[in-house]
Amino acid sequence: MSNFSDIYQNIPVEAWLQQSLDTSERTLESILRKGRARSPADFAALISPRGANYIEELAQHSNKITQRHFGKTIRLFAPLYLSNECVNICTYCGFSRNNEIPRITIPLEQVVSETKLLANQGFRSLLLVAGEHPKYVSNGYVEQCITQCLEIMPSIAIELGPMETEGYIPLVNAGCEGLIVYQETYHEPTYKAIHPAGPKKNYAWRMNTAQRAYAAGFRRLGIGALYGFYDWRYEALSVAAHALFLLQHCWKAQLSISVLRLRPAAGSFTPSQNYLMSDKDVTQLVCAFRMLLPHANIVLSTRESPQLRNGLVRLGITTMSAGSSTEPGAYSDYDESNWSPKLEQPGEQFHIADERSPSEIATMISNQGYEPVWKDFDQSLVTSSE
Amino acid sequence: MTKSLPVEPLIIADRKFNSRLLMGTGKFSSGKIMHDSIEASGASIVTVALKRASLSGEKDPFADILEYLDAEKYLILPNTAGAMNAEEAVRIARLAAAAGLPQWVKLEIHPDPNYLLPDPVETLAAAEILVKEGFVVLPYINADPVIAARLQDIGCATVMPLGAPIGSNRGIETRAQIEIILEQARVPVIIDAGLGAPSHTASAMEMGADAVLVNTAIAIAEDPISMAKAFALSVQAGRVYYEMGASRVTKMAEATSPLTSFLD
Numbered sequence: 001m002s003n004f005s006d007i008y009q010n011i012p013v014e015a016w017l018q019q020s021l022d023t024s025e026r027t028l029e030s031i032l033r034k035g036r037a038r039s040p041a042d043f044a045a046l047i048s049p050r051g052a053n054y055i056e057e058l059a060q061h062s063n064k065i066t067q068r069h070f071g072k073t074i075r076l077f078a079p080l081y082l083s084n085e086c087v088n089i090c091t092y093c094g095f096s097r098n099n100e101i102p103r104i105t106i107p108l109e110q111v112v113s114e115t116k117l118l119a120n121q122g123f124r125s126l127l128l129v130a131g132e133h134p135k136y137v138s139n140g141y142v143e144q145c146i147t148q149c150l151e152i153m154p155s156i157a158i159e160l161g162p163m164e165t166e167g168y169i170p171l172v173n174a175g176c177e178g179l180i181v182y183q184e185t186y187h188e189p190t191y192k193a194i195h196p197a198g199p200k201k202n203y204a205w206r207m208n209t210a211q212r213a214y215a216a217g218f219r220r221l222g223i224g225a226l227y228g229f230y231d232w233r234y235e236a237l238s239v240a241a242h243a244l245f246l247l248q249h250c251w252k253a254q255l256s257i258s259v260l261r262l263r264p265a266a267g268s269f270t271p272s273q274n275y276l277m278s279d280k281d282v283t284q285l286v287c288a289f290r291m292l293l294p295h296a297n298i299v300l301s302t303r304e305s306p307q308l309r310n311g312l313v314r315l316g317i318t319t320m321s322a323g324s325s326t327e328p329g330a331y332s333d334y335d336e337s338n339w340s341p342k343l344e345q346p347g348e349q350f351h352i353a354d355e356r357s358p359s360e361i362a363t364m365i366s367n368q369g370y371e372p373v374w375k376d377f378d379q380s381l382v383t384s385s386e
Numbered sequence: 387m388t389k390s391l392p393v394e395p396l397i398i399a400d401r402k403f404n405s406r407l408l409m410g411t412g413k414f415s416s417g418k419i420m421h422d423s424i425e426a427s428g429a430s431i432v433t434v435a436l437k438r439a440s441l442s443g444e445k446d447p448f449a450d451i452l453e454y455l456d457a458e459k460y461l462i463l464p465n466t467a468g469a470m471n472a473e474e475a476v477r478i479a480r481l482a483a484a485a486g487l488p489q490w491v492k493l494e495i496h497p498d499p500n501y502l503l504p505d506p507v508e509t510l511a512a513a514e515i516l517v518k519e520g521f522v523v524l525p526y527i528n529a530d531p532v533i534a535a536r537l538q539d540i541g542c543a544t545v546m547p548l549g550a551p552i553g554s555n556r557g558i559e560t561r562a563q564i565e566i567i568l569e570q571a572r573v574p575v576i577i578d579a580g581l582g583a584p585s586h587t588a589s590a591m592e593m594g595a596d597a598v599l600v601n602t603a604i605a606i607a608e609d610p611i612s613m614a615k616a617f618a619l620s621v622q623a624g625r626v627y628y629e630m631g632a633s634r635v636t637k638m639a640e641a642t643s644p645l646t647s648f649l650d
Contacts, residue, residue, distance in 0.1 A: 067413075068554070068555065068606065069553045070413070071412055071413020071414065071415075071602070071606055072413065072415035073413060073414075073415075122447075122448040123448075124448055124449060154441075219470070219499075247500065251497075251500075252470060252497045253499070254499040254500075255500075295499070366416065369415045370415055371414060371415050371416050371417070373438070374448040374449060375437070375438055375439075375446075375448060375449035376437060376438060377437050378436070378437045378441060378468075380441060380481070381436060381437055381441070381468060381469075381474065381477060381478045381481060382468065382469065382474040382477065382478075
């Protein structure tokens with residue numbers, strides 16, 4: 001398989017971006033008549049400044065396409081942070097190695113007990129997250145976490161430091177089915193500037209992670225950009241190109257795209273005012289992704305406000321997290337009755353914006369005429385018994 | 387609901403079913419609406435993705451899809467959605483039977499999670515194993531007459547060719563192939579997937595399909611209950627038309643100058 005990092009070098013993202021900025025009403029109306037974005041050029045038009053004038057039409061299309069392929073349903077999952085140990089310096093991340101925060105890798109028993117707490121809240125789909133640290137977040141540890149959590153959770157995905165295919169194979173064999181990896185920014189000079197030290201410096205290596213994971217047998221692949229480092233349209237066009245590449249080359253994997261904006265975190269980083277992305281931009285982007293990629297899951301996390309999350313339920317997203325903490329071990333100190341933290345969370349990766357409990361989120365989804373789906377996969381159905 | 391039209395029952399593996407409309411259970415906005423829609427449809431057979439159900443043997447309020455379906459009233463037909471190959475599909479079928487569901491299976495194997503098109507190679511391999519184990523196997527297939535014939539050869543109880551990709555609501559785009567499957571069929575043929583309007587299901591029944599399976603078009607309708615009734619009526623109407631032999635009207639035009647008058 002060719003590497004996306006090589007292909008990407010020849011993709012004219014700047015030209016697409018210019019084309020997007022120059023989009024005419026005629027172009028937009030012709031795409032809206034078709035009801036689908038059939039190419040990156042169509043997608044560029046849909047995310048254009050002029051496209052914002054057609055936001056209601058975009059939303060109507062996105063709503064219908066999403067219902068056809070996913071029904072009136074929203075899948076729910078919970079992240080479980082295993083460790084905030086990290087060897088990287090990422091200027092925007094709370095876990096960055098030069099930040100003075102309490103460092104912890106939670107022991108296996110606590111991973112299991114927190115997984116039980118999340119299962120009690122209703123979750124049947126778990127995302128294990130950790131900083132990148134070969135000593136604390138070793139493969140053996142993660143493998144044990146997967147094996148033990150599977151006793152409680154039927155579906156497990158990971159979001160860890162990128163590995164070689166060989167490193168992923170034992171995790172797949174242990175029963176992990178999904179892998180999430182965000183490029184953060186596809187704009188290489190910006191990427192280099194915000195990742196000054198650690199293995200994450202390697203831009204191309206990170207970009208090809210999803211392919212290496214596919215080769216190891218993951219069934220679900222999640223990609224995305226973290227909007228706020230560079231022009232959001234540039235990032236979105238790059239994510240679209242990456243998604244189209246993965247659909248061709250990793251055709252057996254269910255693709256998911258996360259739409260994430262930068263959040264405040266420990267350290268001195270403040271998002272640049274030049275690259276702010278408004279709620280309306282996010283909405284336009286979700287609808288445009290849907291019109292380009294009708295079958296992709298679109299994920300919206302608790303980084304976003306309750307108002308925006310409520311609004312996007314019917315507009316194209318398929319998957320949501322709820323009641324999340326980004327601090328390893330924090331769930332152990334949650335008040336189970338209303339699922340809220342009882343303690344400060346000084347070691348969190350970033351602070352979430354939607355603090356509602358899982359049951360409140362489920363009620364919100366039901367109230368919009370959608371079914372909250374807690375369980376949609378069961379590893380035990382596909383694991384061979386030998 | 388409107389009184390049913392008199393049509394012959396559907397017989398699969400010696401079991402008689404009054405309705406020729408099979409229902410899926412995905413994509414509904416709630417368990418209650420799914421329940422009410424299925425009831426309104428008059429369906430006798432309802433298929434469920436095992437991946438959404440609790441497999442522990444204990445009730446799970448967060449995976450309770452089976453709780454909404456009365457096993458006395460419907461044949462609950464477990465399906466193997468999520469299986470990417472024969473091994474996984476066989477495993478799912480066995481687990482469903484072990485969980486107390488009927489030893490029937492809607493065999494669907496789609497390695498491509500986007501269009502959910504069935505893998506014929508893996509489907510044939512899985513069907514062979516499951517038939518030998520005593521399962522009543524209803525395989526979801528592309529509208530390929532050869533795979534349909536081969537699945538019948540190994541003892542499948544029906545074949546379920548698609549009209550168009552799942553969720554596409556595009557109707558019977560595989561008509562020419564389905565006509566061949568119907569012509570050669572030794573078991574009931576159920577048209578599955580892509581049927582998005584009552585005219586599509588009526589058309590399938592007029593062609594001589596033994597039954598149809600509908601899910602998306604009903605589940606995402608603004609009023610799923612009324613839509614379920616509309617599909618039920620269309621299936622009956624199409625069947626009545628077929629049973630009266632009207633579909634066998636000649637397609638050939640009458641020649642204006644007969645070519646065989648020399649025989650007179």
